[in-house]
Amino acid sequence: MIRDTSHSFGWISILLHWSSAITTLFLFGLGIYLTSYGYYSPDYLEIAHLHYALGMILLAVVAVRLLWRLSSKTPASLSKKLPIKISVFLTKFLLYSFLVAILVSGYFICTAEGQSIAVFNLVQIPSFILLDTPQLNAAGLTHKYLAWALFGLVILHAGAALVHHFKGDKTLMRMIKPQKASDKEAN
Template structure:
């Protein structure tokens, strides 16, 4: 399986980035929601935010690489039978997801460094505080962070529903491409499906 995208399929790099980031983003959201319910004396009161911040920084690195890879490797062409409004909606949704992710990560950074302390990423690297002293920085960034996070989850839900529609209703192979399965011949012919993970085409 090729590393780069082609006009008809995703390469293994794009597929790997998608399936590494997707569960990590959802998991980080769930962790962020859960840790807000913890009391000061809970043993996870300090540990959960540390994990949340560390994973957030790692996801930022993955996001920047994914954006660079996307610009260098355009996505495969849409199915010709897909209506133009659906193509536009898919492009807009992807763009908004990337934009929200970036804004969420920046606001999270501003929350974590509002008091001047750096972010420790699992003892591997320390991210210094570069912006601080903004009036009510932690509260304002915190509100923005939460609102955008819920907005992101809403878009992700819409994205998942659209993918399921393409797979079960349209049967056009869209979902198979990001899973790493290539459809040969007709997009509706399930007998011609084979995994590209075992090929070098």
């Protein structure tokens, strides 16, 4: 099953979800490493350029993912409880919002002085706007603090998925492999 249905995510949504999740966590770890690493260390720029390139790839994946979500059927919630439905909606909204803001602020940081971003020497992402020092500092703080907020939200999201899983519903399994209509399980 490639496309989403009213009861299950399809392979496209699943692959977009997990590729975004893994890349986001890798970039978070790489960002932590870079901030603890000395700027004048021998391979700092190589690691930084990996961070920039992966960030631009993730931005493209997130854009595709948002377009897919807007054009594809969303599986119905397994919960019938309104507070849970609201918390799921808010969590997804914040995950997407924080991720987009982190990626856009990262782009602004990298291109603040007019330089482009080389994505593995295959594509150059040009600078569209120059930032002065206060704007660059604001982008840096946005990038840093939203990354930590996103990390906390990801832990909450993963923890909730595990709680649902161990309570016996199919919330987590729906994001691991497409479910047949007979596999549908509601709370």
